[in-house]
Amino acid sequence: MRRYVIKRLAQAAGVLWAAYTVSFLVLDYLPGDPVTAMASAGMDSGQIDPQQIAALRHEYGFDKPVLVQYADYLGRAVRGDFGDSVATGRPVTSTLADALPQTLQLTGAALLLAVLLGGGLAVAATYTTRRWLRQFLLSLPPLGVSVPTFWVGLLLVEAFSFRLRWFPAFGNDGLQGLVLPALTLAIPTGAQVAQVLAKSLLTALDQAYVETARAKGAGRWRVHLRHALRNASLPALTVVGLLVGQLVAGSVVVETVFSRDGLGRVTAAAVTAQDIPLVQGVVVFGALIFVTTNLVIDLVYPLLDPRIVVASDRRASFA
Amino acid sequence: MTDESATTDEAATTDEPGTGDHVTRPLLEIRGLSVSYRTRGGPVAAVRGVDLDVWPGQVTAVVGESGSGKSTTAHAITRLLPGNGGIDAGTVRFGRHDLATLSEPELRTVRGRRIGLVPQDPTVSLNPVKRVGEQVAEVLRIHGLATRRSAPAEAIAVLDRAGLTDAAVRARQYPHELSGGMRQRVLIAIAIAAQPELIIADEPTSALDVTVQRVILDRLQRLTEESGTAILLVTHDLGVAADRAKSLVVMSQGKVVEAGPTRDILADPRHEYTRHLLASAPSLTTARHRTAAPAPKADTTPLVDVRNLVKEFRLPRTGEGPRTLRAVDDVSFTLHRGRTLALVGESGSGKSTTARLVLRLTDASAGHVLFDGTDITTARGARARELRRRAQLVYQNPYASLDPRFSVGEVITEPLRAFKVGDRASRLARARELLDRVALPAAMLERRPAELSGGQRQRVAIARALALSPDLVVCDEPVSALDVSVQAQVLDLLTELQADTGVAYLFVSHDLAVVRHIAHQVAVMRAGRVVETGPPEELFTRPRHEYTRALLAAIPGGRVLSPAAEITTS
Numbered sequence: 036m037r038r039y040v041i042k043r044l045a046q047a048a049g050v051l052w053a054a055y056t057v058s059f060l061v062l063d064y065l066p067g068d069p070v071t072a073m074a075s076a077g078m079d080s081g082q083i084d085p086q087q088i089a090a091l092r093h094e095y096g097f098d099k100p101v102l103v104q105y106a107d108y109l110g111r112a113v114r115g116d117f118g119d120s121v122a123t124g125r126p127v128t129s130t131l132a133d134a135l136p137q138t139l140q141l142t143g144a145a146l147l148l149a150v151l152l153g154g155g156l157a158v159a160a161t162y163t164t165r166r167w168l169r170q171f172l173l174s175l176p177p178l179g180v181s182v183p184t185f186w187v188g189l190l191l192v193e194a195f196s197f198r199l200r201w202f203p204a205f206g207n208d209g210l211q212g213l214v215l216p217a218l219t220l221a222i223p224t225g226a227q228v229a230q231v232l233a234k235s236l237l238t239a240l241d242q243a244y245v246e247t248a249r250a251k252g253a254g255r256w257r258v259h260l261r262h263a264l265r266n267a268s269l270p271a272l273t274v275v276g277l278l279v280g281q282l283v284a285g286s287v288v289v290e291t292v293f294s295r296d297g298l299g300r301v302t303a304a305a306v307t308a309q310d311i312p313l314v315q316g317v318v319v320f321g322a323l324i325f326v327t328t329n330l331v332i333d334l335v336y337p338l339l340d341p342r343i344v345v346a347s348d349r350r351a352s353f354a
Numbered sequence: 355m356t357d358e359s360a361t362t363d364e365a366a367t368t369d370e371p372g373t374g375d376h377v378t379r380p381l382l383e384i385r386g387l388s389v390s391y392r393t394r395g396g397p398v399a400a401v402r403g404v405d406l407d408v409w410p411g412q413v414t415a416v417v418g419e420s421g422s423g424k425s426t427t428a429h430a431i432t433r434l435l436p437g438n439g440g441i442d443a444g445t446v447r448f449g450r451h452d453l454a455t456l457s458e459p460e461l462r463t464v465r466g467r468r469i470g471l472v473p474q475d476p477t478v479s480l481n482p483v484k485r486v487g488e489q490v491a492e493v494l495r496i497h498g499l500a501t502r503r504s505a506p507a508e509a510i511a512v513l514d515r516a517g518l519t520d521a522a523v524r525a526r527q528y529p530h531e532l533s534g535g536m537r538q539r540v541l542i543a544i545a546i547a548a549q550p551e552l553i554i555a556d557e558p559t560s561a562l563d564v565t566v567q568r569v570i571l572d573r574l575q576r577l578t579e580e581s582g583t584a585i586l587l588v589t590h591d592l593g594v595a596a597d598r599a600k601s602l603v604v605m606s607q608g609k610v611v612e613a614g615p616t617r618d619i620l621a622d623p624r625h626e627y628t629r630h631l632l633a634s635a636p637s638l639t640t641a642r643h644r645t646a647a648p649a650p651k652a653d654t655t656p657l658v659d660v661r662n663l664v665k666e667f668r669l670p671r672t673g674e675g676p677r678t679l680r681a682v683d684d685v686s687f688t689l690h691r692g693r694t695l696a697l698v699g700e701s702g703s704g705k706s707t708t709a710r711l712v713l714r715l716t717d718a719s720a721g722h723v724l725f726d727g728t729d730i731t732t733a734r735g736a737r738a739r740e741l742r743r744r745a746q747l748v749y750q751n752p753y754a755s756l757d758p759r760f761s762v763g764e765v766i767t768e769p770l771r772a773f774k775v776g777d778r779a780s781r782l783a784r785a786r787e788l789l790d791r792v793a794l795p796a797a798m799l800e801r802r803p804a805e806l807s808g809g810q811r812q813r814v815a816i817a818r819a820l821a822l823s824p825d826l827v828v829c830d831e832p833v834s835a836l837d838v839s840v841q842a843q844v845l846d847l848l849t850e851l852q853a854d855t856g857v858a859y860l861f862v863s864h865d866l867a868v869v870r871h872i873a874h875q876v877a878v879m880r881a882g883r884v885v886e887t888g889p890p891e892e893l894f895t896r897p898r899h900e901y902t903r904a905l906l907a908a909i910p911g912g913r914v915l916s917p918a919a920e921i922t923t924s
Contacts, residue, residue: 243478249434250473251493251544252466254459265483340483341528 054322118312127316137297148221153228179226188219188292205294235267276332380407387444415599419837423608470545476537480529487525516543535566563700564908593910656688663721683882699879746819750831752811756803763799788817809840
């Protein structure tokens with residue numbers, strides 16, 4: 036068990052390094068650099084002093100060879116220092132730390148909603164004996180997955196803010212302001228949870244142990260929740276792990292649509308300004324969230340399914 | 355709602371034979387039962403007008419082949435049919451109730467409480483994520499027979515009664531930590547927990563080794579004799595039915611073709627189908643499939659020569675240092691061209707691993723495998739590929755071993771394509787010829803495996819194995835998944851092909867009765883070792899090893915029909 040966790044942590048470090056390297060190379064490949072971008076955005080074009088730019092470029096180290104830059108940045112990143120934002124001059128880490136709580140609130144609420152709504156839909160769709168209701172409920176998830184997030188957001192704002200005036204259309208005001216953005220983010224996510232869970236519930240309900248349970252005299256609700264659901268939850272859990280990454284990515288759109296402060300908007304701004312240190316910080320941070328969630332989920336599997344042994348040596352179990 | 359006194363309160367008198375002292379009416383009375391399944395091609399009738407009685411405290415067996423409707427009948431009693439199945443007509447009288455029309459909530463008070471079910475396959479019939487004790491306790495909890503507090507202890511007591519040793523420890527384990535036999539005992543515990551009046555046992559032991567099968571059936575029989583519970587035993591194995599049941603119901607194509615006291619039916623089967631079933635039951639008949647291959651000359655090189663083969667597996671979860679399992683332990687044998695060597699043993703005996711070692715599908719830990727005089731123990735690359743061409747495999751489960759997306763033609767020609775033999779036209783011609791060889795019509799080339807029956811699929815698998823004209827075909831339990839009459843046909847086919855092509859078979863089986871039909875030489879394996887080798891006549895009539903004797907004694911059908919089974923080949 037301990038060896039397994041250590042091995043997984045080493046893997047996680049590898050993933051973070053890869054994320055850092057790939058994002059560095061991609062950003063380096065893009066034409067121009069942040070200093071030019073900043074200069075052209077901040078001042079009237081034509082009046083840029085080439086000497087000033089050269090000085091700035093030297094200050095940020097953009098005039099050095101790529102490999103040296105890479106080694107420099109990586110060395111500092113390992114110590115938790117991602118440098119200063121080119122656009123604002125503030126340290127990347129504190130910029131991220133400031134934006135984090137808002138985004139955690141949003142993605143956390145969205146994840147909770149997604150699991151509740153998606154899970155509830157899947158259970159209801161597989162429990163009902165009315166064919167038309169089942170067909171209807173099962174047709175919702177594909178719809179939820181296929182509509183674009185920003186459009187759902189705009190629709191919700193139109194309905195609940197402008198017409199019904201129940202929730203504010205934008206801003207960071209407490210719980211009231213959280214409802215619409217979280218719902219917007221939860222719809223595509225929850226739809227995917229529902230799709231996977233409904234499918235695996237139907238598979239589980241077809242298994243022989245369900246017949247054994249029915250032969251015991253168990254009612255449908257008991258069979259559904261106590262026998263099928265737990266067996267069906269594993270694939271859904273895997274999906275949830277993957278969706279966490281999607282939620283962080285989705286917060287970029289949602290925070291922009293609802294004008295919320297947060298990691299998403301920091302990301303959007305950083306990409307627009309080609310603020311390489313900040314983008315790098317966001318990428319590595321996103322990878323960190325993703326890797327952590329998946330490690331946690333892998334450690335949860337054995338609790339749900341006793342057949343899964345967290346083993347450091349996988350080969351032995353195939354023998 | 356409960357009605358404990360309902361079984362005998364309606365004192366209608368019948369003149370049925372086989373009744374006990376004061377019992378005048380069957381416990382279960384099925385009349386004119388018809389069940390059909392909705393399919394895309396319209397409703398398919400699975401059971402057509404079945405009449406069936408089960409008397410209190412007696413074992414009644416329903417026998418028939420797959421598709422005969424025996425299992426559907428059993429499941430229709432408590433209406434545990436798949437979603438697309440439904441009862442069209444008939445009554446299922448149990449006590450005062452007609453179960454065919456009872457409301458679902460009322461039915462739930464019968465299921466588990468008054469009628470227990472022992473399902474077919476113990477490996478999949480327990481919830482994998484719940485401790486077995488919990489699963490037994492659930493029956494008691496559902497029917498209010500135990501409280502949350504008392505249920506665990508009572509579950510352990512029931513497990514103990516079902517013959518599970520260390521019941522208190524086992525109760526805390528999960529199904530995957532128990533063997534198949536132990537899991538079947540858990541399922542029996544679930545069935546008997548509420549002390550029902552009737553237990554429906556649907557092929558309760560088909561998935562188990564013969565020796566385990568016997569112990570389980572003995573236990574089930576004893577439990578029910580003690581408590582006066584009746585059993586409806588559904589089985590494809592006439593031998594099992596003959597050993598256990600007082601009365602027999604023979605089903606074919608959804609209908610009861612013959613019913614009556616077991617002894618009468620076996621002694622004087624009136625219906626043609628019953629006679630056919632009796633004739634093809636491998637445990638009840640004598641060897642007739644074997645080719646008359648001449649004994650190999652002593653100086654010829656054997657096709658397969660296995661010397662002191664050892665295979666060790668590393669076990670997971672090292673508590674105190676690394677552990678290994680010796681799956682194959684110092685095994686030696688030879689197999690000559692045109693001959694059949696059978697490896698017999700129960701699950702875990704190492705017979706399949708040995709076969710895999712011969713095919714180079716897994717690496718040996720020690721020892722040698724010589725194929726046609728060449729040492730192939732560590733063969734790789736081109737040499738291993740050459741072996742693949744000359745040695746083929748027929749796998750146990752014809753439902754899983756054919757790619758469902760391939761047509762039959764593609765399945766058969768795949769080895770040819772893999773070795774780039776011939777062109778498209780000549781491969782197709784070869785496929786036709788092979789289909790003809792295994793007695794399937796050429797029109798099948800375009801069909802998908804899903805459209806074929808089990809027996810047809812296994813014929814296709816055999817055709818595929820023969821495509822490259824191999825010297826050796828390893829058959830890993832090739833007929834275990836098939837009905838008895840189909841088994842006989844496939845065994846006949848294998849024998850014919852051997853006579854025609856001179857192929858050698860390494861035949862892996864748990865079924866001594868099947869082996870007796872086809873093998874020239876038998877090696878009995880136990881715990882990785884070969885405990886006894888010899889020609890089947892000798893092994894069956896004069897077994898030297900104690901384990902061989904135990905295996906022979908466990909073959910079902912021995913109790914009633916032993917005189918018939920004594921006839922051996924000359």
